[in-house]
Amino acid sequence: MKQTRIAVIGGGAIGRTHAVAIRDCPGTELAAIVDPFEAGAALAGELEALHLTELDALFDTRIDGAVIATPNALHVPQATMLIEAGIPxxxxxxxxxxxxACRALVSLSEHTGVPGLVGHHRRHNPIIRAAKCAIEDGRFGALVSGTISATLHKADSYFDVAWRREKGSGGPVLINLIHEIDLVRHLFGEIGEVFAMASNDRRGFEVEDTAVILLRLSGGGMVTVALTDAGVGPWCWDTTAGENLARFPAMPAVSHMFAGTRAGMSLPDLSFWTHDGPADWTVPQVNRPLEIVPMDSYVKQIRHFAAVIAGEERPRITLADGAANIAVIEAIRTSVAQRRPVAPDLTGQDAERQTMVE
Ligand SMILES: NC(=O)c1ccc[n+]([C@@H]2O[C@H](COP(=O)([O-])OP(=O)(O)OC[C@H]3O[C@@H](n4cnc5c(N)ncnc54)[C@H](O)[C@@H]3O)[C@@H](O)[C@H]2O)c1
Known part of the structure; x- marks a missing residue:
């Protein structure tokens, strides 16, 4: 069987996870690690992979696809170079x-026919797939309200890397909340309006360390998110779902609670609460947890990427999804700055109109 050769650009924390997933996924092979710095050289040495210091050098090797795991500011420029070279x-x-910038990348991918996907790996997790099935088959009903806790306490050393402290590239709204935004959009559809407050009281960096965010879904239902990278508590997907045990613990707590018209569902434990009799708060509810077969989300993501490269599957998390997620984050930032509810500009038309007025 022909191996799909995939390179990893950026051999840092998540680059390592991808490189190991490529090694562990049947049918894929780690073609190279591209990273000008020591971390990448060390990872390549450890995994006995080719180490390159320049992205250009990749074009002299045979590769079928590339994972971009570099600092945020490099994502669009590097993806543009790769797509222009015909590499998914x-x-x-x-x-x-x-x-x-994300929408320009979407257009380039559509124009060239070279596919791209975004690393919101949770959508590949069997837990999320089970939740999505319960929603799609009607057992959950319509979303009424949801509560998400993204409580993580990052070590001080995490912020030694400058971009993680800087506006535009750092901060938990961009780095962590975006996973929640993608998840809410995936499970319940588009977000029509946001209202948010943020603070940097705890760490004192340029970027926020804590935020509270309200989301109103276009199709009905509202979700609140409590987000911090400076607060202690287990209530966070990353520290409860057991998705990346090499990096995070898996504590027995929940991070997401969703109330539907027919059932209540929490994640990642997949508790699924319903009334056996009338839906009345004086009647006890029964928990019949949804069942799954656990699988490594990162390996599943690489398997999907290989299938997309082969033309066998369409991207599950499209570049357009990535652009829409950023549009919601931009609306949240505007809401924080202007202290008002904001409708995300999902198409870019509002921005275009604004430019024409100016
Ligand atoms: N999906 C997830 O759950 C998840 C988790 C962590 C990080 N991320 C994302 O992955 C990206 C990387 O985060 P990280 O925590 O691994 O950061 P990191 O700082 O640990 O790693 C970044 C790596 O990129 C390398 N690099 C810098 N400039 C480069 C260049 N020009 N070419 C090639 N390599 C270069 C650095 O040397 C470093 O090894 C960020 O965008 C982050 O938001 C996603």
Missing amino acids: VLVEKPLGENAA
Whole structure:
């Protein structure tokens, strides 16, 4: 069987996860690690892979696809270079630093026919797939309200890397909340309006360390998100779902609670609460957890990427999804700055109109 040769650009924390997933996924092969710095050289040495310091050098090797796991500011420029060279890309989240640049990438991919996907790996997790099935087959009903906790306490050393402290590329709204935005859009559809407050009281960096965000879904239902990278508590997907045990613990707590018209569902434990009798709060509810067969989300993501490269599957998380997620993040930033509810500009038409007025 022909091996799909995939390179990893950026051999840092998540680059390692991708490189190991490529090694562990049947049918794929780690073609190279591209990284000008020591971390990449060390990872390549450890995994006995080719190490390159320049992206250009990749074009002299035979590769079928590339994972972009570099700092956020490099995602769009590097994806543009690769797509222009005809190489399919899996781009880490956030797809880019602003929605306009992301939309230009979407157009390039559509124009050239070279596919791209975004690394919102949770959508490949069997837990999320089970939740999505329960929603699609009507057992959950329509979303009424949801509560998401993204409580993570990052070590001080995490912020030694400058871009993680800087506006535009760092901060938990861009780095962590974007996974929640993608998840809410995936499960319940488009977000019509946001209202948010943020603070940098705890860390004192340029970027926020804490935020509270309200989301109104276009199709009905509202979700609140409590987000911090400076607060202790287990209530976070990353530290409860057991998705990446090499990096995070898996504590027995929940991070997401969704109330539907027919059932209540929490994640990642997949509790699924319903009334056996009338839907009345005085009647006890029964928990019949949804069942799954656990699988490694990152390996599944690479398997999907290989299938996209082969033309056997369409991207599950499209570049357009990545651009829409950024548009919601931009609306949240505007809401924080202007202290008002904001409708995300999902198409770029509002921005275009604004430019014409100016
Ligand atoms: N999907 C997820 O759950 C997840 C988790 C962590 C990080 N990420 C995303 O992945 C990206 C990387 O994050 P990280 O935490 O691994 O950062 P990191 O700093 O650990 O790694 C980035 C790597 O990129 C390398 N690099 C810098 N400039 C480069 C260049 N010009 N060419 C090639 N390599 C270059 C650095 O040397 C470093 O090894 C970020 O966009 C982040 O948001 C996603």
